[in-house]
Amino acid sequence: MGYYARVLDFTCMIEIKFLSVRRRAALFILTGLHLLAGCATTPFVVPSVEQAPFIGRAIVETQQTVRVAAAVPDAEETRNLIGVDLYAKGIQPVWLQVTNLGEASVYAALHSIDDEYFSPLEVAWKFRGWFSKQGRADMERWFYENQMPRRIPPGETRSGFVFTHIAKGSKAFNFDAYSSGRSFNFTFVVPMPGFFADYMEVDFEAVYDEDEIRVVDLNGLREALITYPCCSTNESGEAGDPINVVVVAQERALGLALLRAEWEETPANDPETAVARTHRHLGRRPDGTFHKARPDGSERKELRLWLAPLLLGEQKVWVGQVSYELQRATGKQGFKNYRIDPEIDNARLYLLQNFWYTQSLAALGYVRGVPPATFDAPSRNFADARYFTDGKRVVLFLSETPVAMDETDVLPWERMVVE
Amino acid sequence: MIEPSMCPPRVWRPVLILCCALALLAGPAISQELNSSKNGRVPPPNDRLHETVFDEVRVTTAVPSAAETQQIFGANLYRRNIQPVWVQIENLSNETLWFLPLGLDEQYFTPIETIYRRAKRNAALDFESVRDIYDSSMRLRLDAGSVRSGYIFSRVDEGTKSFNVDVVGDKGKHYLMTFFVQVPGLRIDHYKVAWNKLYTDNDFKDVDRDGLIAGLEALPCCATDESGEENADPLNIALVGHPRDLYYALIRAGWDETEIVYRTSVLKTIASSLMGKEYRYSPVSSLYVFGRAQDAAFQKARANIDQRNHLRLWMTPMRYEGKPVWIGQISRDIGVRLTWKTITTHKIDPNVDETREYLLEDFAYAQSLDKVGYVKGVGAAPYDKPRSNLTGDPYFTDGLRVVLFVSAEPSDISEIQVLDLGYAP
Numbered sequence: 030m031g032y033y034a035r036v037l038d039f040t041c042m043i044e045i046k047f048l049s050v051r052r053r054a055a056l057f058i059l060t061g062l063h064l065l066a067g068c069a070t071t072p073f074v075v076p077s078v079e080q081a082p083f084i085g086r087a088i089v090e091t092q093q094t095v096r097v098a099a100a101v102p103d104a105e106e107t108r109n110l111i112g113v114d115l116y117a118k119g120i121q122p123v124w125l126q127v128t129n130l131g132e133a134s135v136y137a138a139l140h141s142i143d144d145e146y147f148s149p150l151e152v153a154w155k156f157r158g159w160f161s162k163q164g165r166a167d168m169e170r171w172f173y174e175n176q177m178p179r180r181i182p183p184g185e186t187r188s189g190f191v192f193t194h195i196a197k198g199s200k201a202f203n204f205d206a207y208s209s210g211r212s213f214n215f216t217f218v219v220p221m222p223g224f225f226a227d228y229m230e231v232d233f234e235a236v237y238d239e240d241e242i243r244v245v246d247l248n249g250l251r252e253a254l255i256t257y258p259c260c261s262t263n264e265s266g267e268a269g270d271p272i273n274v275v276v277v278a279q280e281r282a283l284g285l286a287l288l289r290a291e292w293e294e295t296p297a298n299d300p301e302t303a304v305a306r307t308h309r310h311l312g313r314r315p316d317g318t319f320h321k322a323r324p325d326g327s328e329r330k331e332l333r334l335w336l337a338p339l340l341l342g343e344q345k346v347w348v349g350q351v352s353y354e355l356q357r358a359t360g361k362q363g364f365k366n367y368r369i370d371p372e373i374d375n376a377r378l379y380l381l382q383n384f385w386y387t388q389s390l391a392a393l394g395y396v397r398g399v400p401p402a403t404f405d406a407p408s409r410n411f412a413d414a415r416y417f418t419d420g421k422r423v424v425l426f427l428s429e430t431p432v433a434m435d436e437t438d439v440l441p442w443e444r445m446v447v448e
Numbered sequence: 449m450i451e452p453s454m455c456p457p458r459v460w461r462p463v464l465i466l467c468c469a470l471a472l473l474a475g476p477a478i479s480q481e482l483n484s485s486k487n488g489r490v491p492p493p494n495d496r497l498h499e500t501v502f503d504e505v506r507v508t509t510a511v512p513s514a515a516e517t518q519q520i521f522g523a524n525l526y527r528r529n530i531q532p533v534w535v536q537i538e539n540l541s542n543e544t545l546w547f548l549p550l551g552l553d554e555q556y557f558t559p560i561e562t563i564y565r566r567a568k569r570n571a572a573l574d575f576e577s578v579r580d581i582y583d584s585s586m587r588l589r590l591d592a593g594s595v596r597s598g599y600i601f602s603r604v605d606e607g608t609k610s611f612n613v614d615v616v617g618d619k620g621k622h623y624l625m626t627f628f629v630q631v632p633g634l635r636i637d638h639y640k641v642a643w644n645k646l647y648t649d650n651d652f653k654d655v656d657r658d659g660l661i662a663g664l665e666a667l668p669c670c671a672t673d674e675s676g677e678e679n680a681d682p683l684n685i686a687l688v689g690h691p692r693d694l695y696y697a698l699i700r701a702g703w704d705e706t707e708i709v710y711r712t713s714v715l716k717t718i719a720s721s722l723m724g725k726e727y728r729y730s731p732v733s734s735l736y737v738f739g740r741a742q743d744a745a746f747q748k749a750r751a752n753i754d755q756r757n758h759l760r761l762w763m764t765p766m767r768y769e770g771k772p773v774w775i776g777q778i779s780r781d782i783g784v785r786l787t788w789k790t791i792t793t794h795k796i797d798p799n800v801d802e803t804r805e806y807l808l809e810d811f812a813y814a815q816s817l818d819k820v821g822y823v824k825g826v827g828a829a830p831y832d833k834p835r836s837n838l839t840g841d842p843y844f845t846d847g848l849r850v851v852l853f854v855s856a857e858p859s860d861i862s863e864i865q866v867l868d869l870g871y872a873p
Contacts, residue, residue: 134872138861140806140813141809141813144810144813145750148780148799148802149802150782150802151782154783154795170831173831180872180873207812207864207866208866209864209865209866210862210865212861323555324555325529325603326529326565353560369560370558370560370564372558372560372582378588379558383550385548385550386550386551404582434622435621436620437620438620439618445546445589
């Protein structure tokens with residue numbers, strides 16, 4: 030059965046390229062025969078969503094008169110529930126339940142969760158070949174009837190699915206609902222069972238003894254950062270990339286900011302982060318490595334963070350490095366060339382803007398601390414990759430709640446941009 | 449409605465690809481002009497300048513076409529999905545300002561990334577060769593009283609490109625300016641429509657709220673074929689707004705314009721079919737209302753090759769609060785299906801109401817929606833008794849038309865007024 034589905038998928042999805050009209054017609058007839066001969070007899074078993082185990086993990090948040098519960102089934106739970114492998118097609122269902130406690134109708138804006146969400150019958154179309162005729166009709170109707178409804182009348186509750194693009198690791202999304210003249214804005218971060226990001230394997234409470242940690246005020250932080258080690262090292266102690274990013278935030282604010290800014294978590298020991306793990310600082314690999322890929326190419330940005338033995342009051346301080354990388358660069362040449370952009374300040378500036386535009390930035394400042402290098406006399410890291418920099422570190426103070434762009438404080442430290 | 453899929457979607461500006469292959473052989477040598485950039489000034493690529501003044505900041509921009517880019521940068525950057533945007537910023541204030549390139553394109557390329565793509569992504573990066581583009585790139589610091597200009601490298605948009613130029617002060621003051629720039633090279637359908645000549649003053653009818661509802665409900669259910677005899681897709685979208693506001697709203701929401709059918713667009717369509725690449729501006733088939741084909745068609749490509757939305761609009765002779773009223777049709781391609789007539793065609797989502805709600809939200813998130821309401825006029829077709837369009841695609845609907853009142857000024861989702869025009873979905 031799967032075979033015929035795949036034949037049909039294949040012919041339809043790759044658009045029968047390179048074939049003449051006559052050959053297309055032949056293929057069409059052939060596919061038709063396949064389907065007739067095929068044993069697409071599987072019925073569709075109507076899922077029972079209320080009893081599904083993943084609903085037990087729902088996260089509930091309330092804003093004024095709107096209460097939202099959100100849960101995300103993983104690949105296996107989705108297969109068990111619906112009988113088709115949505116994840117294999119890049120689709121991740123998000124289950125929502127919205128209760129309207131107010132007196133006017135509330136509208137769910139599905140666009141806020143994923144602006145390229147899949148429509149229910151679009152999802153059903155992808156699995157059209159998997160079932161018997163009746164099974165397909167049942168499946169289509171199920172998808173149609175189980176999309177999250179948009180209108181929630183006053184005093185009522187509605188629930189259903191939104192079919193989103195798959196996220197690696199934790200599923201983070203915004204959800205907006207609106208009624209006439211007002212809106213209700215939610216952010217959810219839903220951990221996925223079975224996924225362990227690198228930072229989840231670090232016991233942050235045990236990284237430092239209490240007497241190793243210095244508690245500083247804002248001025249003390251600035252002083253400490255100016256004299257902070259310039260760079261990461263490799264195992265034998267040679268200098269790596271400059272430490273040009275400092276983040277002041279508790280774990281949740283940092284996590285939310287990274288997810289809002291669309292950085293992806295990486296699993297521990299991911300081959301994709303092999304280069305990142307050659308960078309050591311404070312005697313260990315990065316506590317967390319994050320990637321942000323271009324949608325139209327293989328280039329990406331990489332952010333490596335370590336928890337520093339510093340506290341600004343009660344706020345944790347993270348140090349790290351950010352750079353433009355070439356994906357899957359391995360081997361000797363790869364090490365030399367994995368960094369696309371030797372002007373590493375570009376990545377630092379990108380990260381700053383990224384947090385600023387996604388409304389996570391409470392304040393920002395710049396400090397010195399890295400030896401400057403110029404285009405004509407670049408520095409080199411232990412892998413012989415060249416770079417040049419104005420020698421500054423950006424200090425990003427993150428907020429858990431959204432900060433409008435013009436409310437971000439710019440600290441009167443070093444100048445934001447040299448050139 | 450479907451697009452015959454002898455011409456499936458997906459090609460980027462392909463005709464230029466052929467031309468540029470030859471040009472690339474000549475090697476990437478940057479034009480002499482750019483080397484005069486040591487003082488932070490780079491000359492504009494053309495004389496199609498767009499200027500905006502916001503308080504004490506004057507911004508001028510220009511976007512080079514594919515051919516102009518080829519000439520200036522010695523490589524077909526468009527083919528690598530890189531479109532340089534020339535920006536000149538004059539800081540008339542007495543504080544230092546900063547330009548934030550992320551506002552122009554959240555996926556902007558750094559100068560050296562641009563070089564990397566120019567070098568076709570495989571060459572070991574020759575450090576010295578990056579100098580030319582590095583020098584031509586826009587610097588970010590704007591001292592009081594200074595003028596600076598240079599290029600920012602964005603992703604390609606043909607037709608009309610929309611972007612922001614964002615400037616901030618040291619104390620956090622923001623200067624935000626939006627530009628809509630026509631990039632030459634395409635023949636866009638609505639560029640040729642003389643909006644003020646579609647109807648005479650006598651044809652126009654100014655309507656109040658009740659007149660608007662009655663007028664919209666009296667319009668035909670569906671677009672038709674050329675003869676007017678066969679019903680095509682349902683007209684389930686009504687819009688109220690000046691052509692310019694409508695057009696900017698759609699561009700802001702990421703909709704692409706549509707080329708007319710002519711030799712080049714047909715060749716591009718064929719090339720897209722062969723190479724399996726995206727052609728964002730591909731011509732669409734004509735549907736008819738008021739005895740004429742759509743005044744403008746827009747399309748929005750999503751991630752996958754088969755996923756594209758089509759929108760067709762006609763101006764009606766009604767005016768509400770001085771603004772033209774539009775009627776339209778939207779469909780969502782969800783895949784490709786086989787047919788006897790055209791071998792393959794795009795399968796549309798039969799749940800046309802869902803596609804209608806998508807458009808509503810798309811306008812809301814482009815901050816272009818003032819008010820929204822629903823009227824009847826399409827005629828209900830239940831899930832179990834669907835109707836069908838010209839190509840036999842079934843659809844079902846609650847029979848309502850959404851009425852979107854387009855705002856001229858950015859409007860947040862919390863400001864949208866939900867009107868009671870008699871019906872709710």
